[in-house]
Amino acid sequence: MTAELSKTQRSTMSRHPERATYERDIAFSILDEGLVAHVGLTTPDGVVVLPMTYARIADKLYLHGAVASRWLASFDEGSDVSVCVTLLDGLVLARSAFSHSMNYRSVVAFGTATTVRDDEEKQKAFKAFLEHMLPGRWDDSRQPNRKEVAATTVLSLRIDEASVKVRSGPPKDTAGDYALTHWAGVIPLSLTSGEPLPDPAMAAPPAVPAYAKDYSRT
């Protein structure tokens, strides 16, 4: 793996090049912090974007769904996809309406998603899906049996043709607007967890496990 992602026509930003980076490590850290990827695919009915959970192992991004899914069936021979993960960090309030923005970090990856056929790789992906969501949970759950593995389609995509966009910091107004007296600044935003809610179906609820308390993505 090189330190830089591959720049192609598709992965090269035409707007706000100052927000773009092609550093693999930054892309990986954003992918590791996110929980939902938006996956776009061109189908015979037109383009479709759907939210999916995912996980990363080295430079591979894994997606999964039910074998019975019409959407996933179209990947059989490999499909051109675009996968986007966006983390929202804040609202940026400028003095002018026009200069309002958001602070965010996003990765857009492109490439061919192919079905994982190897059972060992599939099992590793299963573990990665759960550990990505909640580190520590894999060992404290009933692990997939052969039937469940067979009922699941796992796709992999090499993270190489990709770009990262990051906006952070205070608003940038045009020079003449700095004299205006509207409040300007940033409202920070983050994904926050609440008190875990035990499943009412637990007859004798055990204590909330340490990994589920004060859950945080960062």
Place this chain on the structure above:
Amino acid sequence: MTAELSKTQRSTMSRHPERATYERDIAFSILDEGLVAHVGLTTPDGVVVLPMTYARIADKLYLHGAVASRWLASFDEGSDVSVCVTLLDGLVLARSAFSHSMNYRSVVAFGTATTVRDDEEKQKAFKAFLEHMLPGRWDDSRQPNRKEVAATTVLSLRIDEASVKVRSGPPKDTAGDYALTHWAGVIPLSLTSGEPLPDPAMAAPPAVPAYAKDYSRT
């Protein structure tokens, strides 16, 4: 407007039909709560998904970007797009790894996005973008001038061919797994705001406006 969205091959869910709804009001409420839409488009280089801010007015979804954007230029004559907005509500911890899930609400809309040429409609969209992000801010900011309106491409998409997916509540394990003693339940997640950070460039910072304090999407 009918109460139901249009069902087509593309907007009909093949998996988890129990999570699907086609009620327009629910779709609108999800779109109104979200901040970032993931927009997919088929380009000559392949499919591309990008995060964009947006706003809704009645049954129209508005997107915007710089006129100079290569991405937006491809919409000139109207482009087939898919727009997805996802709200993440929680992690769902089942007893089996396989039955883990997330609680979420998502809208996936399909259709042709066209460039808004009418200046009055464009100005209304500008106001909607800001008020969608932060109600009350439009009147407390310097509103767009003619040059800024001209430099911005605004796209509109009719929200009609669309579907909504909602998962809520506790985990659903397979019957045999309920005897297992792993903790099961939901870790609630929500987008939360922090203390507003004033722009250091303000010479005499006014008090944080009421609409920016305790910011919440719900």
